[in-house]
Amino acid sequence: MASDEKKLPQTPSQTVGPFFSYGLASEQYGFSELSSIAGREIAEEDEPGEHIKLVGIIYDGQGAPVSDALVEVWQADSQGRFAHPTDGRQKNTPFTGFGRCGTRTDPKNRFTFATVKPGAVGDGEAPHINLIIFMRGLLSHAYTRVYFSDEETANAADPVLQSVPADRRDTLIATREESSAGVVYRFDIHMQGDQETVFFDV
Amino acid sequence: MSDFSEFSERDWPSHPKYIDEGYKSTTFRGPTKPLIPLQQTLSEVTGPVYGQDSVSALDSDLTMNGRKNGEPLGERMIVTGKVLDEFGRPVPNTLVEIWQANSAGRYVDLMDKHDAPLDPNFYGGGRAVTDSDGNYRFKTIRPGAYPWGNHPNAWRPAHIHFSLFGAGIASRLVTQMYFPGDPLIPLDPIAQATPSVDRLVAGFSLDVTEPEYALGYVFDIVLRGPKQTPMED
Ligand SMILES: [Fe+3]
Numbered sequence: 001m002a003s004d005e006k007k008l009p010q011t012p013s014q015t016v017g018p019f020f021s022y023g024l025a026s027e028q029y030g031f032s033e034l035s036s037i038a039g040r041e042i043a044e045e046d047e048p049g050e051h052i053k054l055v056g057i058i059y060d061g062q063g064a065p066v067s068d069a070l071v072e073v074w075q076a077d078s079q080g081r082f083a084h085p086t087d088g089r090q091k092n093t094p095f096t097g098f099g100r101c102g103t104r105t106d107p108k109n110r111f112t113f114a115t116v117k118p119g120a121v122g123d124g125e126a127p128h129i130n131l132i133i134f135m136r137g138l139l140s141h142a143y144t145r146v147y148f149s150d151e152e153t154a155n156a157a158d159p160v161l162q163s164v165p166a167d168r169r170d171t172l173i174a175t176r177e178e179s180s181a182g183v184v185y186r187f188d189i190h191m192q193g194d195q196e197t198v199f200f201d202v
Numbered sequence: 203m204s205d206f207s208e209f210s211e212r213d214w215p216s217h218p219k220y221i222d223e224g225y226k227s228t229t230f231r232g233p234t235k236p237l238i239p240l241q242q243t244l245s246e247v248t249g250p251v252y253g254q255d256s257v258s259a260l261d262s263d264l265t266m267n268g269r270k271n272g273e274p275l276g277e278r279m280i281v282t283g284k285v286l287d288e289f290g291r292p293v294p295n296t297l298v299e300i301w302q303a304n305s306a307g308r309y310v311d312l313m314d315k316h317d318a319p320l321d322p323n324f325y326g327g328g329r330a331v332t333d334s335d336g337n338y339r340f341k342t343i344r345p346g347a348y349p350w351g352n353h354p355n356a357w358r359p360a361h362i363h364f365s366l367f368g369a370g371i372a373s374r375l376v377t378q379m380y381f382p383g384d385p386l387i388p389l390d391p392i393a394q395a396t397p398s399v400d401r402l403v404a405g406f407s408l409d410v411t412e413p414e415y416a417l418g419y420v421f422d423i424v425l426r427g428p429k430q431t432p433m434e435d
Contacts, residue, residue: 007288007289007290008286008287008288008289008290008424009213009216009288009398009401009424010212010213010216010217010288010375010424010425010426011216011375011377011401011402011423011424011425012216012217012218012377012396012397012398012399012401012402013217013218013375013376013377014218014363014376014377014378014392014396014402015225015227015376015392016363016365016376017363017378018311018313019301019303019309019311019313019314020301020311020363021311021312021313022301022309022310022311022325022326022327023299023300023301023326023327023363023365024299024301024365026327029311029312031310031325031327033267033268033325033327034261034267034325034327034328034329037250037252037256037297037299037329038250060230060231061229061230061231061234062230066231068313072374074245074248074249074250074371075245076245082244082245082248083250083251084248084249084250084251084370085251086206086244086247086248086369086370087244087248096250096251097250098249098250104313121243121244121245123243123244125243125245128245130245130246130371132371132374134376135231136227136231137225137226137227137228137229137230137231137232138220138228138231138232139217139218139219139220139222139225139228139232139392139395139396140212140217140218140220141374141376142233143240143371145245159241160240160241160243163238163239163240163241164238191230191231191232191233192230192231192232192233192234196233196234196235197233198235198238199233199235199237199238200237200238200239200240201211201212201237201238201239201240202212202240202242202246202371202372
């Protein structure tokens with residue numbers, strides 16, 4: 001057991017800057033010199049669970065879509081299991097639950113992820129996706145969470161969601177849209193303003 | 203489900219504030235409302251796992267991984283260091299990604315319009331995984347300074363961008379490494395928005411320097427870590 005006493009100060013955060021494309025999202029931006037460790041396709045076709053798309057636009061404080069942001073997602077699989085040794089349950093699919101998307105390659109500067117809807121982890125939390133946002137002009141990354149509009153009962157019991165002031169909870173709920181193309185959850189992010197998305201001090 | 207230790211909190215006094223008067227892009231991009239405290243769950247203490255099998259030897263050698271018809275131009279260097287958590291424990295098997303400008307101060311990113319030459323033999327992106335003692339090591343070319351539009355005659359000090367995961371997404375870090383003695387650091391709003399910016403300045407090391415080959419720099423990185431050591435089985 002380590003003590004709670006801190007010994008070293010954390011290395012300071014810096015902005016990701018505008019030029020991360022070839023380093024962090026090379027394949028999405030058309031570079032072939034370096035493979036990508038993660039991208040927009042998180043779930044393979046045969047991954048069990050409901051296949052969904054998570055789509056959104058990041059707006060700055062003037063209401064303009066941010067074209068040079070990087071979004072990362074981290075989530076459990078459809079059974080609520082994380083692909084990580086701290087989660088003691090045995091996962092048996094190649095699903096990593098991690099994705100990355102830059103916002104410049106889409107004509108509307110949307111981020112899009114093809115994934116499966118996560119299951120509840122089993123600790124009283126509602127199904128959710130953790131989201132990390134980086135961009136030029138953001139000196140420390142921002143954490144938020146995506147909850148699902150069709151999980152009203154679970155959302156009402158979720159301790160994290162319930163810790164958020166009631167009038168701001170909506171900023172964390174992705175809207176389910178069904179069409180012949182499949183299930184899309186829409187999750188726009190507002191960095192500032194009346195609708196400013198809730199960001200967490202994780 | 204399993205037992206887990208929470209990570210220690212973000213050391214806010216070490217990190218720049220979201221809105222900084224000198225760095226203009228923060229004005230309409232940094233969150234303005236206070237962050238909501240979050241009691242960490244399994245979602246935050248877990249994160250993507252990448253091991254040695256995720257990287258090739260070429261990935262950490264930026265003097266080699268972009269070659270088309272010759273050697274990249276510029277000053278070769280070794281950048282190495284140890285990734286620790288704030289309790290002093292090495293962080294093994296964690297991914298370290300870097301990206302940087304070439305020796306002329308130009309990125310291969312298509313949005314970089316700086317009128318400085320691209321180097322056909324330099325890509326500028328790479329990655330490594332820390333060893334069991336938390337050490338990483340890159341070979342690369344020293345990046346040049348480049349101008350940016352923040353204010354008249356604004357130049358970024360030479361820097362290498364770093365991205366790290368640590369043991370869970372709570373320890374996620376994106377940062378930049380600077381070079382000792384760079385006269386642009388005191389003039390750079392991004393560096394100056396950063397408390398203890400000296401902790402982002404690498405040290406020159408003659409021990410790391412390789413004779414007849416490359417100068418050596420050491421850049422150690424401290425991430426958030428679990429408050430308690432995992433239990434032994
Ligand atoms: Fe840069």
